[in-house]
Amino acid sequence: MAELQDALGADSVLTDPDVTAAYARDQAMLAPAGTPAAVVLPRSTDDVVAVLRTASRHGVPVVPRGAGSGLAGSSNAVDGAITLVMTRMDAVLEVSPADRLAVVQPGVVNKALRDAVAGAGLFYPPDPSSYDWCTIGGNLSTNSGGLCCVKYGVTTDYVLGLEVVLADGRVLRTGRRTVKGVAGYDLARLFVGSEGTLGVITEATLALRPAPQRPVTLAATFATTAQTGEVVERVVTTGLVPSLLEVMDNTCICAVDDLLKADLDRSAHALLVAQSDAGGEAAAREIEALAALCREAGADLVHTTDDPTEGDLLLQARRMALPALEQLGSTLIDDVAVPRSRIAEFLDGCDAVAAARALTIGVVGHAGDGNMHPTICFDPADADQRQRAFGAFDDILELGLSLGGTITGEHGVGAIKVDWLEREIGPVALDVHRAIKDALDPAGLLNPGKVFRRAAVRDLAAVGELGGR
């Protein structure tokens, strides 16, 4: 602690338990969290180097953390560890319209970057719903998606280069500023989605796009999930590429209506919200084609608007789905992505899980890319409900895998799906994960216990390491 205070200054090293407790967990209520020995807030790459050198010299684990908006317990504290909070490194270092890129520090809030580049007529597309408080470092480390992935892809699609401080304090600069470049392994993308287990990102060079055009928005309601699934499938097969295509089920519709008094159709089984930002006539044509697909699938109501304020209100209903579901109880938020042709089966499967476990489960999701967030609402004080809720969480992961999907589309494995990773990726891929981790962090100090176990449980027990790394 004294070494850290000497290197960074006393105001960068917090040890008051009442203060450090605020950094102990993210937004995933079921994830386990320990107690950090200290919370450290670096101001520069040199500070991060000093922290990692000190930590590796003393064998102290380090948990990198952005805003703590994660939904998988990925930045949850580990007992006795340093929680390294990156939010003071929040500068947009460069915006280059000529090279169409930005260079940023990891603590920049997603919305701040979007605002910073908008002035130059540019656009940073990845837009998690938490975009007004999550950081770029967190987005990179979880490979965040968002509402406009269906057209623009996810965070990794915008990463050109990274500066990363490795576990032993060495600084790795990898990647490029060029549009193309294939020199060596793609190390920059190795760190994307690695959830703070391979290094601490201290700078990122990110590709930008021209600012999107004024959007045209569609909302459509359906009496069955099959109809919703049919529309999504036909969007794909007819080659339409809306900039956003989101779905909410009846539980979400009613919860949002209760919260926002938005006059939504509470009898609808599903609500689709779509946007096109193709610009002018092209956007109007794209939304009209989508409206025709909805009508052919038997939509009860189809509404379109080119008024951006009305469009924002419709999107607001979608963005408020999780806060609205939180009014129904504590929530376990799942994050399963399924092939787009299987969305209707997945939604029906979630209804079946809700009925079998006698629980309320609202499903909101990025229909355009098949990434669904079934959200289990329950009372954690009721032991029986709690057990059923955790059971339903696992049922939904099982359902997703059985449909050819993945256990996490964007939130990450974190601390809550460690037991599920091998089931999805298999033993060979898990061995490769372990080999990469061992090469970059041989002492296992970076974010221990997240994503996967470094050795099989039986091996850990044999060397008396259980509960450690």
Ligand SMILES: Cc1cc2nc3c(=O)[nH]c(=O)nc-3n(C[C@H](O)[C@H](O)[C@H](O)COP(=O)(O)OP(=O)(O)OC[C@H]3O[C@@H](n4cnc5c(N)ncnc54)[C@H](O)[C@@H]3O)c2cc1C
């Ligand atoms: C209401 C709500 C809506 C959300 N909607 C979405 C959504 O639409 N799409 C989506 O993808 N996610 C969504 N999320 C989840 C979350 O916001 C994202 O995962 C986000 O990227 C986390 O950013 P953060 O700054 O809060 O990171 P944290 O939660 O603090 O950390 C996340 C991970 O990143 C690591 N990390 C953070 N900074 C660094 C760094 N500099 N170097 C190395 N590792 C680092 C941490 O160790 C941890 O593993 C939502 C969350 C909420 C609460």
